[in-house]
Amino acid sequence: MAAWFSERQLGVPLLTDEGWAKIEPMITHRPRGVRPRLVMTGILYKLRTGVPWSSLPAWFGRPATLQTYAVRWRASGFWERAIRVLATGESTPLPAPFEPATRIECSIVPETLLATEQSASPGKPALTGYRTGEAFKFRMGLDPGLV
Known part of the structure; x- marks a missing residue:
């Protein structure tokens, strides 16, 4: 409305x-x-x-x-x-829509990526034996500094 x-x-x-x-x-x-x-x-x-x-x-x-x-x-x-x-x-006046300030961070662990890529061979996926979370780390949350 x-x-x-x-x-x-x-x-x-x-x-x-x-x-x-x-x-x-x-x-x-x-x-x-x-x-x-x-x-x-x-x-x-x-x-x-x-x-x-x-x-x-x-x-x-x-x-x-x-x-x-x-x-x-x-x-x-x-x-x-x-x-x-x-x-x-x-x-x-209508209230302003609430839009919380968020921050999404991503970090890549190069050693894990290199190790998985080196272990890959034709027909074999590069991340076999590794969990994706070991190579990529994501964090998301409200950032009080942005509010």
Whole structure:
């Protein structure tokens, strides 16, 4: 859903009482057992913070319910109409995508490569009897210096 806002160059609107009064009559699918305003607030919270559905605070209800209504409201056209109405009010920018800094290192042990190449003969693979990990060593992890 964040892509939807990015494509349209919109911020995530804040759902005020005034905004809710404008969009409530437009709702196409009403959640059962959950207040529609709470569902809308939960979806907007997810977009505003960038948290995964499963990490939403419990007071919004079940994440699966919010996700279901986000999909239904987009498919029905309600989402676009509601956001267009709310876009005239205050909004917040989308959070920047999280991209952890990583470092991948590789070292080659020349002696092992030479030994395996010298042991190779026609029709016989060069690394017979050796594990690839002996010749190549890889290490990957988060680099605090790059964050």
